[in-house]
Amino acid sequence: MQQTGFNINNRRYIGSKTKLIEWIFENLKLQNIKIVCDIFAGSGVVSKQFTNIPQITNIILNDLLYSNEIIYSAFFLGQDANFKLLNELKDFFNNDIKLAQNYFSDNFSDKFFSHNDCIKIGSIREYIDTLQLDDIYIHILLASLIYSMDKISNTVGHYEAYRKTQIPQDKFVFELITPINHNKKIEIYRLDANQLAKNIKADLVFIDPPYNSRQYSRFYHLYENLVKWEKPRLSGVALKPIEENMSEYCRSNAAHVLSDLVDNLDCKQIVLTYNNTYSSKSSSSQNKISFNELKSILTSKGKLKIIEKKYNYFNAGKTNFDNHKEFLFLVEVK
Numbered sequence: 317m318q319q320t321g322f323n324i325n326n327r328r329y330i331g332s333k334t335k336l337i338e339w340i341f342e343n344l345k346l347q348n349i350k351i352v353c354d355i356f357a358g359s360g361v362v363s364k365q366f367t368n369i370p371q372i373t374n375i376i377l378n379d380l381l382y383s384n385e386i387i388y389s390a391f392f393l394g395q396d397a398n399f400k401l402l403n404e405l406k407d408f409f410n411n412d413i414k415l416a417q418n419y420f421s422d423n424f425s426d427k428f429f430s431h432n433d434c435i436k437i438g439s440i441r442e443y444i445d446t447l448q449l450d451d452i453y454i455h456i457l458l459a460s461l462i463y464s465m466d467k468i469s470n471t472v473g474h475y476e477a478y479r480k481t482q483i484p485q486d487k488f489v490f491e492l493i494t495p496i497n498h499n500k501k502i503e504i505y506r507l508d509a510n511q512l513a514k515n516i517k518a519d520l521v522f523i524d525p526p527y528n529s530r531q532y533s534r535f536y537h538l539y540e541n542l543v544k545w546e547k548p549r550l551s552g553v554a555l556k557p558i559e560e561n562m563s564e565y566c567r568s569n570a571a572h573v574l575s576d577l578v579d580n581l582d583c584k585q586i587v588l589t590y591n592n593t594y595s596s597k598s599s600s601s602q603n604k605i606s607f608n609e610l611k612s613i614l615t616s617k618g619k620l621k622i623i624e625k626k627y628n629y630f631n632a633g634k635t636n637f638d639n640h641k642e643f644l645f646l647v648e649v650k
């Protein structure tokens with residue numbers, strides 16, 4: 317059956333390398349690379365690009381977030397799933413599901429989504445919980461729910477805040493994701509990168525950590541909550557649960573933590589992405605690791621090459637040149 321749903325890059329994700337992916341891959345030397353590890357995989361778009369490289373046999377994805385783990389499973393392990401069944405469920409969710417007040421509507425109504433959309437989202441989530449299906453089907457349904465929500469949420473793309481100037485309209489439609497077709501062996505982890513680094517061997521490790529104080533588990537708390545469905549009490553304007561999965565890369569000892577990660581890697585090549593917001597005006601977007609600290613951490617591991625790209629981004633209706641640069645650090649390990 318033809319599938320026309322969401323692709324992995326159809327999601328807003330802070331720090332996603334979607335727009336830089338061609339530039340990154342143009343600069344990689346992958347001739348002798350078979351096993352790759354995307355150790356801060358985020359949206360998963362870098363790993364998706366690795367599936368297009370013929371000589372690569374194994375891809376290891378890792379991230380701290382529960383919702384990302386589910387999304388990787390759906391996109392990278394879902395290609396043999398029965399979409400006839402999934403399409404029937406999609407139609408049922410959009411047309412016939414019994415709607416009732418629920419945890420999601422009690423907490424989020426008219427904030428991140430309209431009241432009616434919250435009733436739908438929460439009712440679908442409750443229904444998914446009752447299904448007796450293999451894990452891969454549950455993962456595809458949850459990933460599809462997240463992508464369908466991202467498409468209409470009353471936010472700038474994360475859940476630190478919602479737009480208060482407008483009351484959200486009823487817009488929610490459940491659409492399925494389309495798993496990636498590939499012939500690679502996939503391993504998925506939800507571990508602290510520093511812990512995983514001690515236990516894997518790969519030819520190439522792709523490193524793209526957070527570089528400022530903003531925690532991904534707080535940005536995407538709503539998806540973490542939805543996936544886990546433990547219905548915790550929420551607080552604050554953004555209705556977050558208590559803190560979990562806070563990253564050391566967002567704290568002042570980030571350089572030390574990265575140095576420990578790099579020390580423990582058993583690989584032939586390291587690829588790391590970085591941008592020059594180290595001295596940004598807003599303190600929350602200032603980098604925790606400086607360019608020179610990075611250089612010294614990576615030089616200790618092997619021969620370092622640095623490639624840069626001027627990156628002009630569009631901001632609030634004005635083109636903001638701001639001297640923004642993206643860097644690719646490539647290390648041939650000693």
Ligand SMILES: C[S@@+](CC[C@H](N)C(=O)[O-])C[C@H]1O[C@@H](n2cnc3c(N)ncnc32)[C@H](O)[C@@H]1O
Nearest residue numbers: 331332333356358359379380508509524532563
């Ligand atoms: C800049 S994003 C990666 C973006 C990704 N390359 C992409 O293109 O979408 C950084 C990711 O690291 C994850 N993360 C933060 N600290 C981590 C840690 N200690 N171990 C594993 N993952 C971590 C975050 O959840 C986030 O998804």
